[in-house]
Amino acid sequence: MTDDQHLPEQAAVRGLLRTVGDALGHDVAPEWARAAEAAPRHSFLPDRVWLDRDGTYRSVDRREDPAGWTAGALADEPVVTQLNDGTAPGDPSQRWPSSSSSAPSVVFRMLELLDLQPGMRVLEVGTGTGWTSALMSHRLGDANVTTVEVDPALALSARVALKEAGFSPEVVCGDGALGWGRHAPYDRVVSTCSVRRVPAPWIDQTRPGGVILTPWDNPWICWGLLRLTVGENGTAVGRYLPVSSFMLMRTQRQDLEIHGDVVQDGRTPQLSTTTLPRRQVVRGDAAFAIGHRIGDIWHAWQDKPADGVADRLWVATTDSTSWAAVDHDGGDHDQFTVRQHGPRRLWDEIERAHSWWQRNDCPGPERFGLTVTPEGHRAWLDDPANSWPLHQ
Incomplete structure (x- = not known):
């Protein structure tokens, strides 16, 4: 492909980065802008996606509606890539998203919060399309990125997309709650699915002083992002950040009527x-x-x-x-x-x-925190000393 053919794609990626910068309140950091140009989001999306339109997920096929597909791919909004664990029913009212490519501004905000530095080793839980894996591989090198995906079809498509884009992190098909001990300890563990309990293997596989970043789900409300710093003896402590909700880890689902x-x-x-x-x-x-x-x-x-x-x-x-x-x-x-x-x-x-x-003056999520120990989870307000057992 000639340089002239690359120009429209590069312009589109830069336009998306400007939109992301507006959402973040500052420009995307140069290292992540370079990663986004080397691994554009649309290269990792399947030909068929679903876009949320007024609460209904509308199917958009790249071959049948290239303009609609491209508009969704280049927008700062989530793109659903799988419905109902891959067995989407014909009735639109029964459809629910089971995998997606998160809004780019959310992805880059999480990458900022990880504070990745050259030489760090990262475990990602929830490969999805493989886009975030590619961004981290560009920053850290393939050998320092391991990603785990529970869905075999998604893991396979991510491997293909990553290879075609020129990246080769280790993609593991398995239960992300178990982590992946082969390359532990990690400096960072990042999850792209929400959890109701922080899995003990994540803490065990993170070196002391390392960081776990995961979306949080509570049976009462699914909302928030949790950033934990790992200490000694299987402990982790951190605070919440007000970031949008994510899909719940499949092995922690509890479907009740x-x-x-x-x-x-x-x-x-x-x-x-x-x-x-x-x-x-x-x-x-x-x-x-x-x-x-x-x-x-x-x-x-x-x-x-x-x-x-x-x-x-x-x-x-x-x-x-x-x-x-x-x-x-x-x-x-x-x-x-x-x-x-x-x-x-x-x-x-x-x-x-x-x-x-x-x-307590109507506190928001940023005043809450969580302490995880081998004995369980304890929520707290303002200070870990003001804690109580969190029953999940």
Whole structure:
């Protein structure tokens, strides 16, 4: 290919980098700009992708709609590369993303947070398309990058894309929660999928003083990025950063349904009322705090579940032993009917956690942290000394 043929591609990559710089609030660092030019994102995307349009994933095929495909590839937005673990149903309403290429600004923000330096050895969990592996290989050299992908089809396509782009990091098909001990210890471990528990092998395979960077998922709210520094004896401590959500690690999924797994006939709930606005506890900083104070609860909404009920907020424990339902009749008032069942009174716990959040000046994610030890996970506010067990 001649230099003249390269020019449009180079211009497109530089345009994307300018967009990323606007999102970051500063120019992309020169070393990462060079990596992006050597390994452009669109070179790693499959011919068929799905773009989110108003909550619906629309299929875009490069051969049938080259302009639409290119626009998605060169935009600072995520591009879904797989649905339903590779078995996407025909009904669009049943589709859910199982792998994607993250928005470039998110990728470069995470690379900044890793603070990679020449000679460092990195383990990546979640190869996906292979683009991030290529960027790190350009910065550190192929021999210093190991990437693990649980999906055999994705691992194979990433290997092919990396080879065609001129990179050869080790691509392992396996469970990323186990890490990859062959090349340990690592200076950095980075995950491109979210976790509810930091796997012990990640800590064991990171040298003391090394960093683990992973998206965080809580059953109550999937949101946040966790940066941990590894210490001695299997410990790691760090804080959260407010970055967008990621897909949950497949081996930590827990698919539960309210009526199939939680609410059973013949169970008489305890009746009460509340004035705490329901939607206030399931979004934003309050939800992040509640998720970390309680930990092992999740929620779902149901429209018009019964006569006289406009909608219902369901709350349940991850072990399905306790639940609560908070109803709104659609009227213009601030009181809601609460029904609770099981050994725990979940709505009471939520109210106490919300009050705690307010008493502490409504902290955002950046004031929270996590300490991981062989004994478990402990969440904390402002200082590790102010910690409590995080039940997941």
